[in-house]
Amino acid sequence: MNRTSHPILSMVASRVGLGLLSLLIVSLVIFFSVSLLPGSYASAILGQNATPEAVAALETRLGLDQPAIWRYLSWLAAAATGDLGQSFAGRPVMAVLGPRLLNTITLASITAVIAVPLAITLGVICARFRGRFIDRFLSTSTLASISLPEFFVAYLMMMIFAVKLQWFPSMAGIRNSMDLGEQLYRMVLPILTLLLVILAHMIRNTRAAILSVMSSPYVEMARLKGESEGRVVTRQALPNAIGPIASVVALNLAYLISGVVVIEVVFVYPGVGQAMIDAVRNRDVPVIQACALIFATAYIGFNLLADIVSIVSNPRLLHPR
């Protein structure tokens, strides 16, 4: 009884443990695949000034002359204490990534705050008016926006709103020196693009999840008891569809943190994705490692959250026999 009385705690504990193991494996894979890449930080950064002496001096200074396994272990030991080390350029990794991470989180949060309620509402509407015009319209348009690659959506947004209508700037290159109003104004187009990309996915899944519950006997029962169709959907079906909806929301939130590289490049938005591309180009291993950790943590964290939500929302999982 004791073991099952805290299903959430035990699940969280085991998931966190598994998550840490995944992080370890991710860091191992990333570290050694970066070492497999041809070229080195020294030759990347010195470019056409890369004389053998300069390369050797730089590698010694960065400790790149040590064996790879030793470099990995010392990085791991430091990372375990929360110290992500120094970028090869000499600044602490957190100083390099901190502002970028903040930008990414800002963009992701604003998008999520708009997208999640909107997607669920629209999904519910689709399910409620299944087969009617609004459902068909949303289903078709979301299918279309899922099918378009995100960079295309981005360029489309840019062409319409920045080049033709000139309502919004084409560049979202926000800087600390700008005030909040201007930062938000510059973020409009990336947010719009991201909305189009993730809304579609979430609306379709919400609709599907609700419809699958709608075929259950207890929904039939509720209808027979004379509940209005709107109440059936929101009161009976929706709470029981929260599990699958939570997982698709979690996936999309994780995408907002780790998958928006293309959007960042197109709109010149200084987020973590651009930082990682930059670091890979320069073979700046500590920064690459930190980015990978951030992305993996986001995925694992959001999925954990989704699992907790599904358990809490499902009495059968909350009180297993």
Added chain:
Amino acid sequence: MRYPTGPIGGQIIARAMSLAPSRRAFLGGAAAVAGAFCLPASLRAEEGPKQGGRLRYGVNDGSQQDSLEPGSWATVMCGAAFNGALCNNLVELLPDGSLAGDLAESWEEAEGATRWTFTLRKGVTFHDGRPFTPEDARQSLLHHMGENSTSGALAIVSQIEEIAVEGEDRLIVTLAQGNADFPYLLSDYHLSIFPAKEGGGIDWESGIGTGAFKLDSFEPGVAVRLLRNPDYHKPGLPHFDEVEFIAIPDRSARLNALLTGEVDVIEDVDIRNVPLIERNPDLVLHRTPSLRHLTFDMNCQTAPFDNAVVRKALKLSLDREDVIAKVFLGEAETGNDNPVARIMPFWAETPPEHRYDPEAARALLAEAGIEGLTVDLSVAESAFPGAVEAGVLFREHAAKAGITINLVQEADDGYWDNVWLVKPFNAADWYGRVTLDWLFATSYTSDAPWNNTGFKNARFDELHAAARSETDPATRGGHYAEMQQILHDEGGVITVAFVSWLLAMSRAIGHGETGGILPADNHRCAERWWRTDV
């Protein structure tokens, strides 16, 4: 637009050896030159530079690795913002490729160009009001020296044996070996002057220089913003009140930023977008001949390229005009199998011009008894943009001369580690060097670290050593002309094209003649350009 005929080497060195021209003389000269070479600019230049306004420059390579530490500078962002706007060097590369004094007013050599005395400009102050002293210059050079130096300028400063300060305005640099080009080398962008610290070293951390602009904000990989320095030592400069260099690595994003007025200038324009920009009445396309050249390099030590006849036949089997028209859409110039750019001092004509002549190539091979010549050419898009297409065309051209070229498409990633300097016939992208001495020492002498053509020629090496400490410009020019002729006749370089810096800018930006040795008007666009609409 044609190449400005580079100044005769003799004049430049004479100028460099005695006294740099006064700033006023230079400005007058630059305006006149601008009128001669660049029509749109001359139309705007009639009104003369105006004061005020802002320049926003879209840079293609800003990185989060960027730092104020001068030895680490590797991007146009650092070059144009820190070297060109925030700081000054002892010397300055003028738009025409010649050298002028900047923080050094004049210099003279002694003892076979081993001892250089620089007289420094008086009354110059750093942005925080500190006066500029010879010790600042000394520490700024010492910063790049030493055993553990990782500076990009290491190759230059390693020639220095000693740097001494004499009196209040003299810096004496002693070299291990005579080098008549030494003042030229001091124009290297890493060798910017920062204030010296008490007890040695320089204070680069606080972002204080002597330049035309003061640092306002610096976000690595995002942007650098600078504000006008009212106490700048060059009279009448700079023109802008504010400059901002913004990193936009993606080409389409860069073009969009220009089209939507987010920036005034973008660099590294995709040649496929040239017609789009030329159609736009608000934009101007600007081409500055550069040192950058794209080559197919044959290793002279490896069969069959160890045979001079084979090299000559291959040089005659490439239709350069065809490649330039089809691959570079006309946005490039032919070279004559001489890696020296026409804008460089001491560039020399190397007759005869190697043109596409499959019959002559076939005859050459037949005469030497070589039949069915087959070679492997390694290419990749990362070798130079368009290398694969150029290789395909070369294969077709050479087939008419009876030569079979097997095109080997190499992996993009790691091309510079695994193919360049390794495979016997490969495509390469060269950004050039400020001086011929340095260019040859990096890539064409027997012991050059990047001798991609495996070129070993005793006469060439001898001339190189003789020219290095030769202080008579005429004799030096003669040596360099002979060296270029040797490379043209016997070397392993097939120059595919010389490319220009391709900038697109708003019509509201005015400028004189622009320098092409370094990007962004030899890095100094911030202080040289102006707005016409203020």
